Amino acid sequence: MSGNHPLRLLCAAVAAAGLVATSACAPSSQQDQASAAKQVSVLPAGLSLAGKPGAPAPKPLGQRASLKVGIPSKLELEAPALLAQTYGEFSKENLDVTFVTDTVPNLLTLLGQNKIDLVYAGAQALVFNALRHGVPIRWVSGVASAAPDSGVYMSTKYGTKAADFDPATLKGKNIGVNPGGLAAPSEYGLYELITKGGLKPSDVRMTPFSDPAAMVQAFNNGSLDGATLGPPFTASVKPGVAFQADGGYPDTMQIAGYFATTELLGAHRDAGVAFFRAVERTVNTHLSGDYHQDTEVMTKMAQQLGTTVETLRIAPSVPFDFNVPAQSVASLQKMYQSVPGTLQVDPPVKPEELIDLSLVIDAAQGK
Structure with a gap:
């Protein structure tokens, strides 16, 4: 063929x-x-x-x-x-x-x-x-x-659960993303969160990582305010360091x-x-x-x-x-x-x- x-x-x-x-x-x-x-x-x-x-x-x-x-x-x-x-x-x-x-x-x-x-x-x-x-x-x-534990994770400096997180908090924050950022479909959860906060993508600093494990490491040591993560890398986030602010993408x-x-x-x-x-x-x-x-x-x-x-x-x-x-x-x-x-x-x-x-x-x- x-x-x-x-x-x-x-x-x-x-x-x-x-x-x-x-x-x-x-x-x-x-x-x-x-x-x-x-x-x-x-x-x-x-x-x-x-x-x-x-x-x-x-x-x-x-x-x-x-x-x-x-x-x-x-x-x-x-x-x-x-x-x-x-x-x-x-x-x-x-x-x-x-x-x-x-x-x-x-x-x-x-x-x-x-x-x-x-x-x-x-x-x-x-x-x-x-x-x-x-x-x-x-x-x-x-x-x-979407896997239940995939999505946008934020440092506990900015909250403890999604229900109480104000997406406008993303303004000026440094978020770890996959290569391509919002040009990649895997970042839809972050885009949705930015939109909910009444922000523009340019309001958020996005740092791309080709290695998700390196992104988790940077997140764990405080170099990032947040990160878009999926399994199995979500299991490497240290307890108490982060909370899931938004899912990867909706069922729709x-x-x-x-x-x-x-x-x-x-x-x-x-x-x-x-x-x-x-x-x-x-x-x-x-x-x-x-x-x-x-x-x-x-x-x-x-x-x-x-x-x-x-x-x-x-x-x-x-x-x-x-x-x-x-x-x-x-x-x-x-x-x-x-x-x-x-x-x-x-x-x-x-x-x-x-x-x-x-x-x-x-x-x-x-x-």
Whole structure:
């Protein structure tokens, strides 16, 4: 499932470079394929993407197919796909899956070049820019709800609990953030807190850390007033040093997941549905509830992620969730617009332009 089109290559390169492109970057064949794809941006009322162990049942493809899936690194959030490989769930679908590891910008470029079929990534501004630049990209699956202990942590110098914390206190404070700051979807909790405080991003000093462990160390020794943290790094915050001022992001939105182009949603749709049948079945069978207590699952996961069961158990089990609430599109764009030069989208992307849940819906329904 690969092939290069000169305009597609150009669009991917333009999107990755953050330059302006023309409508010529959307070949008529891709436009026709996009319009023909069965696009569903909101889950039908009453439909759940979760199911019982063993569901959805395998529905082997009539002819062996293969997919290349891009991942930036091996994280627990990618465990459903990685363990689907381990448990042989892809084989049950008559599907071969190869994982390609690279940076998110490079993976999205490869996706635009049709050299890979799916990419696991955060919904970066690059995704929105690529869509407007003519790359037929779609957000086809979420990955998880926000972990209960992820979010913005503040020094106990400024309070003891979220209910009593005044977000306006953030003005002038030094907050540790992930690389990219508010240009990264993982910082949505901080953006929400800044907004609640009636502040502008420029009112807050943000210090980026490429190493979360170093961020925790700086927070613990008092060099930072706050930090955006998630598991397992939240477990390293010293008792009494901090309190959780805000969650990572609300249930009404998603910040990451799998991205594909209309190629997978159209010509190779059966393989895309098979991929998500296997992934959903893996979650329903092995990764629901407090799966961190299942030694067999954790042993296999640790082997896949190159870590230990003990390290993984420092953090709570991940609440996997394949939905992408429509509000995600507007909320993330609003945050990116607060960072000059980040979002090059006009007019704003609408949920129905970017989100397409039809693959995970068909998979959940056993189609």
